[in-house]
Amino acid sequence: MPRVSQDQLEARREEILTAARACFARYGYEGATVRRLEEATGLSRGAIFHHFRDKDSLFLAVAEDDAAEMVETVARNGLVQVMRDLLTRATDPDAAGWLGTQLEVSRRVRTDPGFAERWVQRTSAIESATAERLKRQRDAGVLRDDVPLEALMRFLELAYDGLVLHLAMGRPAGDLGPVLDLVEETVRKR
């Protein structure tokens, strides 16, 4: 297959993912019918399912894409920065889509044991990235050392989950800047 065609396939795949993310976020997994996915992507079901086996695979691909991006940011800048980025982008429709996907994932994890099992692998990558960054920071003397690293990590994850739920429910992002300062201060060495 010539190179340009592979690039085109990849670009088309990305387009579908972006449109599907918005559709899942807006209607939920069940509500995002194949007809609505066709409207959102501007493609026929045949074209969509040429790239993704079925709706479930499409949803997992959206969620995996999001998780991969998050692993990268966590490794580079840490979970607090991921949260600050979320705040800045809270009014951006793409971010709203991303948040909706997160909540849809949480709902399917709760109601669909098969999905839950497959999802565990993805979250463990985010957890590893967070743990490794925290270890580096502790070695650099940036983190407080009177509390086990594990507790600091769970604390950051709790704040992150809280932020996701807060924003996904459409509550205002404006007053959360000082709250993230508190979160950061809690894990840092005094």
Next chain:
Amino acid sequence: MPRVSQDQLEARREEILTAARACFARYGYEGATVRRLEEATGLSRGAIFHHFRDKDSLFLAVAEDDAAEMVETVARNGLVQVMRDLLTRATDPDAAGWLGTQLEVSRRVRTDPGFAERWVQRTSAIESATAERLKRQRDAGVLRDDVPLEALMRFLELAYDGLVLHLAMGRPAGDLGPVLDLVEETVRKR
């Protein structure tokens, strides 16, 4: 109407709410069909909708019931205690039902503007109870005073939302005790 009959009506209403809570938590709002609600309650749809106008009213009644209980606990013991109680009860099926309802509420707030409007009133009662308790604690010299009360309140709410999402996704509760200690320490005077 004789007194005993009123008591019986109230008891029946409570039974329906308990069974419906579990059903909504397990299947989600859309998935909790009238047939499943009949199975869960052991009552006919006629009997159920004698007490609640329709499925939407039943769902709101479940969520309101939960919110009222939470307002009471927050006023008495504070939001950190609500979180500690949640941890203790995490393996209790009733608590799992309650958590599921919270996530269903968050999903409907996001996807149903009519529901979102009605829901704002309920959350504002929880917020008032939290704010009043924090004011009393600050006056008693228990809270740190280098950060606005508003930020402390939003911080506690963030942790609470995070805990709800964590537990509702079925993630382990066991390692969160030290995390709640960190949350409490962050808002207290050193």
